[in-house]
Amino acid sequence: QQQVKQSPQSLIVQKGGISIINCAYENTAFDYFPWYQQFPGKGPALLIAIRPDVSEKKEGRFTISFNKSAKQFSLHIMDSQPGDSATYFCAASGGYQKVTFGTGTKLQVIP
């Protein structure tokens, strides 16, 4: 049973535009929601993370919005750059830190 649903599967954004990736979870025991960025041939790198006691977290051009009642969270990438082209995974964890990943969004930022 997939516990973290992610959309869209792929995304093409113009340079300078806003990239938005959405995720939804089912397990209310989750208490930590990270986003990972993965380049081809590399391991996932932690980008930004949020806990359910806040509704928004911003780090530079990256913002997580969190809606606890709807069990949804999203990643916004402002002023998207070609260097942001990668696969992005939302994830969720609780308890002993097992991380459940979404299916990934392949982002392409075109000049």
Place this chain on the structure above:
Amino acid sequence: DAGVTQSPTHLIKTRGQQVTLRCSPKSGHDTVSWYQQALGQGPQFIFQYYEEEERQRGNFPDRFSGHQFPNYSSELNVNALLLGDSALYLCASSFQTGGRNEQFFGPGTRLTVL
């Protein structure tokens, strides 16, 4: 300060063989988790080691086993390899004692089963 390291980088095996993958956690981390990432998919949790014991396991058969050493490094063993075991195997380390959930991933080992 070195991050999470994994060896080897790439590995080619044939069906039925056995393989051992290795992971050294980030300095100061005491917990190691292993994930399998098939092409085009998100990582799937295999198991986690803390204090040299398997603490939690995902939906993987007993052919997948592991070990954690006193220096916190870890091994993943896969027996009787199947074609479907071809994937990127990722190791992630974290600091459990600190009560934080941040996991840092290594570059992975690309396993190809022929």
